[in-house]
Amino acid sequence: MLLFTLSMAVLGFGQEQGESKKINCSADVLRYDASVNPDIQILTGNVVFTHEGAICYADTAFYNEKTNVIEAFGEELIIHINDTVHLYGKYLMYDGKTKIVFIERDVILSDEYSVLYTDRLTYLRNEAYAYYDTHGTIVDDSNTLDSEQGWYYTETKDVYFKENVVLVSPDYTVETDTLRYNTQSKIAYFLCPTYIFSDDNSIYCEDGWYDTEQDIYQFEKNVRINTPDQCMQGEYIWYDKIHDIGIAKKNISVYDSVENVLILGEYAEYYGQEGFTFITDSAIAVLIDGKDSLFMHSDTIWANFDSAQNVSEVLAYHQVRFYRYDLQGSCDSLVYWAKDSIINMFRSPVIWFEKNQCLADTVRLFIRNREIHEMHLIRNSFICEDVFKENKFNQIQGRNMFVYFLNNAIDYVFVDADAECLYYVLDEQKALIGINQSVSKQMRIDFADNEVSLITLYKTVKGDMSPEKDKSNVFLRDFIWLNQYRPKSKEDIFMPAFYKPELKIELTEEEEE
Template identity: 40%
Template sequence: MKIFFKHIRFIIFLITFSPLILFAQKTTKVQLLNSNKLIGVKTDGKELNRLIGDVILKHDSTIFYCDSAYLYKGTNNFEAFSNVHIIVNDSVEIFGDILNYNGNSRIAELFYNVKLIDNKATLTTEHLFYNRNTKIAFYNTGGKIVDKENQLTSVIGYYYTSQKEFFFKDSVVLINPDYIMNSDTLMYNTETETSYFYGPTTIIGDEDSIYCEDGWYDTQFNITRLKKNLFIQHNEQIITGDTIYYDKTKGYGLAINNVVLIDTLQDVVVKGNLAEYQKNKGFAFVTDSALAITIDNNDSLFLHADTLKIVFDTAHKAKILFAYNKAKFYREDIQGLCDSLVYNFKDSTITLYNEPVLWSDSNQLTADSIKIVIANNEIDTMVLFNSSFIISRDDTATFNQIKGKNMVAYFTDNELKKITVDGNSQTIYFVREENGELIGINKAVSSKMLIFLENKQMKTITYIDFPKETLFPEKDLSPKDIILKGFKWLEEKRPRNKMEIFYW
C-alpha cells in the first residue's frame, strides 16, 4: 500500500512540475492552421491575435479546434473558446467550453462541459487538466467515467491514457448493472475492465453485500479477490476471512485464514482456516482447525473434525453437515466422538459412524453407528445400531452395563429415562441398598429388555423372551465375571469443555 501511494504522489509531481521535464525535450511552436478572421490586439501590455471562426491550431501531433481563440505572441500559449475539441491521438479526444493551453509545458486546462473520450470510456467533468508529456488527465472538482457497463464518479480522478487506467479518490461510487460499489480509493482499467480498490469499500448487489479494505474485481469475467477486514453477506449467510477469491460465473469461492461462515437462518457457525465453496454443486467445505457451532440460547453444540462439508438445498439453505475424520463434539448435556458424522438440519438428527462413542451424564454409549434425534433443542432419542453397549459407573472400580444388538435410549429433559434392547440382550447391574451398601450383582440375558431409570439409576428391568437372571453375591464373582465381552471404558477421551474437541 505504501508503494502504491508513493506511485500516486509521483504522478501528481509529474503533473504539477511537468515544466521541468522540458529541459529534456525539444520545444516546438504552436501553429495556426485556420481561422476565418484574425485580429491583432494589444491588452495589458500583451500582444495577441484574436482568432474568430473555424479555428484550427496544431502543436506537435495534437490538433485543437474551437470557435474562437486568443493566440499570445511570444509565449506559445493560447486560450480557446466555445466548441473546444482536442484530438490527442487516434483513440483520445477532449471536448470543453474553454481551454487554456501552455505550449511550453504542454499542459491543457479545460473548463465547463468537459468530456474526454477514448475507445472504451468517456470522462466528464467541469474542470480538467491534461498533461501531454505524461499523457495523464486530472480533475479535483468531481467527475464521472462511463463505459459500456459501468458508471463511476469521484471527487478526484486521474486517467493514464497510455495504460487506459483511471485512479479515483474521495467519495468513489461505481455503478454496475449487478452492484453498486462505494470506496475511498479505486483504480480501474478500461482494457481489462478490472477495478482495484483500497481503503473502506462496500459492494452492494441484489442478494449480496460486501465490505473490505483491499481487493480487486474483474467486471468482465466476474472474478474478485477480497482481503483486509472483509465481510460478505448473502441473504441469511455471512462469511468473513483474511482473503477470499470468488468466480461468480463458475460459482466457485476460496477463503483463506480465519474463515467464519454464519447461517443466521439455521443458527450455525462454521470456522476454519481454509474454505472452498461450490455454488453450482451446492456445497462448501472447511478444513484446517475446522469448527462448527449449532447455536442455542441455552446450550450450543461445538463440533470439530479434519473436514466439515455443508450441503445446501435449492434455496441455498444449509441442509446437511458432514464431519470427516476424527469428529469430536461437545455440548453441556452430551459429548461424543467418531470417525465421521452427519447432521441433518431438516429433522435435527445427528448420525455417528465408525466406532462412535457418546457420553450423557454418567452414561457411555457405543455401537457400530448411533443416531441422535433432537426435538426442541433437547435430546429426544438415541438409536444404537449393532454391537450396542451402554456403561455407567457404579463406583470407582465397578460399572453397570447393558449390551445388545440394537438399542433405543429415550430422554426426558435431557435425562436418560428408558432403554429398549433388541437382540442378544445382556446386563450386569450392581444392586444396592438406599444407603449404598451392595446387596449383590445382577447378571441377566434375554432376547429383549425394557429398562426404566430414575435419578440416573436403573429402577426396573423387564426381560422379554427367554430371560435368564441371577443375583450373585460379590464374593462369588471374579473381576472378569463382572465385565461383559467388548467392554471399553473410554472416559479419558471424553471432552470436558469445548476446547478439548480439538484433541483426539
C-alpha cells in the same frame, strides 16, 4: 493598433524551419494589439492549431509566440490528443513547452472505452494522463463512477478515483474513498475500506477487486458479507458469480441466523451449481443455544444444498469431536440429515452424557428441539455407567440397542439380540446390596431418576443376583472405559478422537440373507 486581416491563412509566426515544438495556427482572421501585448496573436473564426500530433478546433484563440502558450475559446471547442483521446470544453489553455492542456467548462474526455465528464481538467500529454479536482463522472457501457478527484491514464486505461467514490454497476453499488478502475478490462480495484451494496447483500472489505464484466470478485482484509439471514467474515473471499463458485481463506466465519449456526475455519470452497460447500483447517461448527451451545470440530465440514439452496445434509469427517455441557461425542465421521434432524456417527463412535458412555459400530441420534429424543446403537452396542465408587460400572451389552429419552434423560433401553447386563443394586441409602447379571435374547431396562428401576428379560438364558465379593469378574466381555477421550470443555474438541482396532465381523446366515 496594428491590425492584420487574413482569410484562411496558415500562421507560423516566430518559427524557424524544422522547429517542430512551436504551435501551428490557422484562422479566418488574425490580428495583433500592440498596445496590449505585441507578442500575442488574436485569432478568430474557424481557429485550428496543431502541435506534435494534437489538433484543436475553436472559435477564438490568443497565441503567445514567446511563451508558446495558446488560449482557446468556443461553444464547441475540441482538441484531439491522438486518434482515440479527445477533449471537449469551452475554454482551453495549452502550453507548447510542457505539452500540458488545461480545459474547463462542461469538460468531456472520451476514448474508445469510456467518457469522462467534469468541469475542469488538466491533461499532461508527456505522461498521458488527465487530472480533475472538481468532481468527475466516468461512464462506460455498463458502469458509472463518480469522485471528487481523479487521475485518468489514457494509455493504460487506468483511472484512480479519490474522495467520495461511488461505482454503480447493474448489480452493485460501491462506495469508498480510493479506487482504481480500468476502463478497458472493467475491473475495479479496492485500495482502502470499501462498502458494496446490492439488493441481496452488503459487503465490506479493505482490499481486493471486482471484475464488472466477468462478475468475479476478490475481497481481502477484514471482509464481511451480510445477507438477510447470514453473515460471512474472512481475510480473503473470491467468488465467480456466473459459475457460482467461491473460495474463502483465513479466519473464516459463517453465521446463519435462521438455523442459529456458526461455522469457523481457515479454508473453504463453495460450488453453488453442484450444490455443496466445505470448510477445513481448524473447522468448527457451533449450534448456538446460549449455555446449551454445541461445539463440533473435524478435519472437514461439508454441506450439501437442495434446489432451494437450503442445507439438506451436513457431513463432518475425520477426527470428529463435539462438546455440549450435557452431551459429548467422538467418531471418525458424521452425517446430519437436516430435514429429519438425524445424526449418524460412523467408525468408533462414542457418546457421553452425565455418567454414561455409549459405543457401537454406528450411532444414530434423533433430535427434537435440539435435544436427543432417541438413540440407536447399531452392532456391537455397549452402554456403561460410572457408579458411586471407582471402577464400578453398570453395563449393558448387545448387538443392537434402542435408547429412548424423556426430558433429556434416559427413559428406557431396549436391547435386541445377545443382550447382557451387569448392574450394581443399591438400597435406599445407596448402600451396595449386590450385583445383578443377566443374559437373554432381548432385554428392556427402564429408568427412573437416572437409575435402573426395572429390567425385563425376554427368552432368558440366565440371570442371578450375587454379592460383590462373590464376583470374580465385574466387567462384561466388551467393556472399555474411555473417559480420557471425553471432551471436558469446548477447547477439548481439538484433542485426538478415539479409534478402536478394526475387527472382522462374522455375519450369521440370517444376517447374510
